[in-house]
Amino acid sequence: IYRETESEARREWVEQFMSVLPCPECRGTRLKPEALAVKIAGRNIAELTSMSVKEALRFFDELRLSPKEQAVAREVIKEIRRRLGFMQQVGLDYLTLDRTTESLGGGEAQRVRLATQIGSGLTGVVYILDEPSIGLHQRDNRKLLSTLKGLRDLGNTVIVVEHDEETIREADWVIDLGPGAGAQGGRVVVQGRPEDLMACPESLTGAYLAGRRRIEVPKERRQPQRGFLRIEGCRENNLKNIDVEIPLGLLVCVTGVSGSGKSTLVNDILYRALARHFYNSLEKPGAHKRIVGLEKIDKVINIDQSPIGRTPRSNPATYTGAFGPIRELFARTKEARRRGYKPGRFSFNVRGGRCEACAGDGIIRVEMHFLPDDYVTCDVCKGRRYNRETLEVKYRGRNISEVLAMSIDEAYDFFLNIPAVERKLKLLKDVGLGYVQLGQPAPTLSGGEAQRIKLARELSKIGTGRTLYLLDEPTTGLHFEDVRLLLGVLNRLVERGNTVVVIEHNLEVIKCADWLIDLGPEGGDEGGQIVCTGPPEQVAVCPESWTGRFLKPILQV
Template sequence: LEVATPAVRREAKKNRRLKIVGARGNNLKNVTAEIPLGTFTAVTGVSGGGKSTFLIETLFKAASRRIMGSREHPADHDRIEGLEFLDKVIDIDQSPIGRTPRSNPATYTGAFTPIRDWFAGLPESKARGYQPGRFSFNVKGGRCEACQGDGVIKIEMHFLPDVYVTCDVCHGKRYNRETLDVLFKGKSIADVLDMTVEEGVDFFAAVPGVRDKLETLKQVGLGYIHVGQQATTLSGGEAQRIKLAKELSRKATGKTLYILDEPTTGLHFHDVAKLLEVLHELVDQGNTVVVIEHNLEVIKTADWVLDLGPEGGDGGGELVASGTPEDIIREKRSYTGQFLRELLERRPGGKREAAE
């Protein structure tokens, strides 16, 4: 099993680069480095080499302060050039998509609104005078009031994590009996939320507003999760990919900088390949993706690599090498280059065309 090495790497759009000048937060030693826009860039190096300080503490915080007006305080640096080419900067991390059982993939990706609208438009709903709000578990009316639409009851354990038990009134369905009487193709809205994403795509094949949003979840390898699965039961990797799916379903402006910190942590090999497809699709739309990564299968597909180190802590904080993976393997001091060389030398040329 392996990911194909691209036959052709993307080149930077004419003179469009982000240039970080004089980064010196934590152990960074006055690092100046460039990231070509419109490419997939990997920031590599040993643990403690300065990757997170460079990418998250310096670039992300400075960019979100300038572009998004956030109140982040970036690490010390002189300046960053090229931010005028971007209109958004997003850090897609593994934090939960929500901290309550009511948050779920459907609400997060926006698929739940068209699902509610669809159920409210059915003849049975119209006859009963039901509006889309009837199918929401955030407002009174259609939800089960015993659990307030959570489907579970929270039991607070004072010195232990909270425990959730299934609501014994609605039996986890979240809605009251009258709401569940409204059926589409024999299924209630609770049945729809209990479907896997894959089943949901087939079920709503004739409803593009719902199907397309669920399709992006399937695309990032999450066809197996449930449409209404409680956010509290999703892993960090799943939460991260749900966020990616939301980005994929947005209208691309081609001017977004996406930053991911070790996105392949804990993923099975097949999921790594799936994730890479999605990240490269975001780049094909004209965006820039920068990842901190140790996984050589990811690094070898990058268009550009920044290798920080050479060691961790005081022995790190320098830019050891930068360039294409082929450039990195020529740098004697780069540990990444040494391991990457073995992979690239047995290269079965996979296809990926260069961007214009």
């Protein structure tokens, strides 16, 4: 079926029953035996590219060649060292050289591209970077900052979109937009040096940098009382056959420098193993011996920053379940009852009430053949998604299209006396999404917004208090104020008895956790070990922990 079908959707459906395995002939090297027979210092090209940047640098530094070989290879080796050095400068020395680009995070991919620019020596260029610090530990962040300053010193302009405190403080010029988000933003609050930003009373960013607002350290931390989930013999990728204990009923942070094995432990081993145990997932877990304590949890949920839907039909109202009660409200109005309209009439997904010219999308796709498809507003419904008859039905003076165009803050006040709707909208407000439109298409939401909508849906469920939530760097793309709101939501999940495990570099989240599991001490092959576990105060005084060194001045221990 997979080879014969021309349907992309059918191929995707078949792929969920397939698994990727190394080729038995070349064992995943992709090369013929003849190519693999050529060796330098006993290593073939496949063995060399399987090294991390750090290991490859060491290999070429220690490479000893005869005078004749040196004459041939001197310039080539010099260039290889130079390019590997660029990767090291941007904090990517833990990546293996044969790592596929699709497996790189957004921040990693940006830094790979940045590494290619460092050696070009160009001047008079404007470089634009969108949150290059994503996935970077504070130690590696300093390397990145010195690289960006090096580009500036060559005579270039470096524009960075960033929430990272250290990057903002090190900038020569800051442009702060706001003062709020969505409709409440879009204005320049202040522009100038970081000192001007901190002095501006209207700037929320400045208030956090100056210390007028802050995320407080918890007065007391929750202690492990419900036992542990123990993962034994973790040895996937660079993990060194470690046993990890995750205390249940707490907010747990997995920390460590970039490439220390955090994602391997939480995503590749823990999540896949639990997904296979609870949901019969086909994804193969990373190498480990066993997990002890599975009877203490009843499900696992991975809340990532992937979109809540891939089409404009998905939006916060449909995803959280608020749209159902809203449609029922419209169906109960006098006009709707007189016309015989049921709740389905107010759905843009089914025939009847929707605009058939655009099939309820509000936009029409125009195929551009050799260019990306273009989207234009439907000229029949003017983007309102519904036909004229449906829009004639109004609830408290608003039709269904006008309700979907409301911000969540506005919709909350509008539906204040309707408990089924009010409860769901209150949760969206609580996670800091009051500025988002109720019917905002899913593709236009950022990763952070999508993640918080998922959290709001989880909070709306009646839980058992035995759920394990996993989040991989949830603060990506979030402002200090958004991080404060996110922490409030995570703590609410924990207060219900659930366990929340977060992979994080953000010190504001790390200092507020109940328990830390710090991996390291370095990235790549020099990582994969447990450096320290316990409350943040305990990790802060651990001399081997890089996280502890940055945490110590914040906790003042």
